[in-house]
Amino acid sequence: MTKRNAILCVFAILTIFSYAREYGDSAIYQGINVKLDLGNTVYELARSKAKIQSYEVAVNVMLKRRFLPTLELGFATAQTSAAGGKHIGTGGFGRVGLDISTLKKAGTESLLLVGVRLGTAVQGYELQDVRIWDTYWQTNTLKSYPTSVKADVWGEVVAGLQVKIYKGFHMGWFFRFKAMFTRQTNDKPVPYYIPGYGYRQDTNFGFNYYIGYKF
Amino acid sequence: MTVGLCSCTPDTECRIEENVNCILTFDCDSIRATEDTTFVVKFDQIDSLTIKGMDVDSVLYDNEKSVSSVALPLRSDINSTKYNLVLNGHQYLLTINHQNEEHFISMECGCFVYHQIDTAYTNSGDTVEIINTSVENSEQINLKLHLHFD
Numbered sequence: 001m002t003k004r005n006a007i008l009c010v011f012a013i014l015t016i017f018s019y020a021r022e023y024g025d026s027a028i029y030q031g032i033n034v035k036l037d038l039g040n041t042v043y044e045l046a047r048s049k050a051k052i053q054s055y056e057v058a059v060n061v062m063l064k065r066r067f068l069p070t071l072e073l074g075f076a077t078a079q080t081s082a083a084g085g086k087h088i089g090t091g092g093f094g095r096v097g098l099d100i101s102t103l104k105k106a107g108t109e110s111l112l113l114v115g116v117r118l119g120t121a122v123q124g125y126e127l128q129d130v131r132i133w134d135t136y137w138q139t140n141t142l143k144s145y146p147t148s149v150k151a152d153v154w155g156e157v158v159a160g161l162q163v164k165i166y167k168g169f170h171m172g173w174f175f176r177f178k179a180m181f182t183r184q185t186n187d188k189p190v191p192y193y194i195p196g197y198g199y200r201q202d203t204n205f206g207f208n209y210y211i212g213y214k215f
Numbered sequence: 216m217t218v219g220l221c222s223c224t225p226d227t228e229c230r231i232e233e234n235v236n237c238i239l240t241f242d243c244d245s246i247r248a249t250e251d252t253t254f255v256v257k258f259d260q261i262d263s264l265t266i267k268g269m270d271v272d273s274v275l276y277d278n279e280k281s282v283s284s285v286a287l288p289l290r291s292d293i294n295s296t297k298y299n300l301v302l303n304g305h306q307y308l309l310t311i312n313h314q315n316e317e318h319f320i321s322m323e324c325g326c327f328v329y330h331q332i333d334t335a336y337t338n339s340g341d342t343v344e345i346i347n348t349s350v351e352n353s354e355q356i357n358l359k360l361h362l363h364f365d
Contacts, residue, residue: 081227081322082227082228082321082322082323083227083228083229083323083324083325084229084320084321084322084323084324084325084326085322085325087322127322130319130322130325130326131325131326132291132317132325132326132327132328133324133325133326133327134288134290134291134292134328135288136268136271136273136275136288137268137271137288137290137291137292138271139290139291139292141291141292143317143326145319184321188319189319190319192322200322
């Protein structure tokens, strides 16, 4: 990104937030929430000893005190292994979707949310020391696949909470059920870990703990 | 929450039970004689069979009785596989020349190697008929060994 583009981005974000502040209490629009995920980041750092690192931010807009169109962006890097080989990958991911506040009395401060997401990730990855089993002849051949790029797409159903802590600050969590839409094409090596999705399985679970600020 | 987080970590062991073997069957004949006449007896079972790979210690079939087919793993590191066969007391060297194709299965299972058989022969000159060149599982018959016992 050039310096000129960076300045334009900053101006665009400031314009949106100033608009959010000015019109934040209308009947239709009740502000923008910016959230930083801490739960997933800390969990992955602790569990994998930083071999997997995942970072993400989320932005949503509250409309009509009940509907929250959401954009989530993140980045992950993974060095992980299974019985058949090692995966090294780095990539970004994004999710778009909608949350709905399910509390009977619609409000803007404490929310019980359910929603859906469509997620996609693009990553560069390589597979190393992939095992070729040959038990009778007792040959132990290892194969490496060079760096390639792959995109994956999945869907999510989410449920979570958002509660006000102090002034504009709030926190909350999301539980996610994920289903992979991209299928493994026959015999082509595919990434073992997918940024924003987790390990490659047909279905997966996720958890986020957010700290956020409402503009 | 603990249940949710634990389920994010997959089982890293391979759970696919896939064996890629060349299946060899037998077609044998033997000349029998009575006082009046001689006749040919055909059979497809070997009464006594021992098979061992060339240059490995482990025996694949050890004095097995009444065997009609055998599953032979082919080498994934080179393009020729050799087996010592002892069939009804007769010794043979079976050579199978093949191409190897690596197929990625998953990170848990790694690669399996499939094979395409080019040629197969024995040192005795008995015919080895190629039924199916493609070795991708252990279900299809690939070779038939035509043997003649006196």
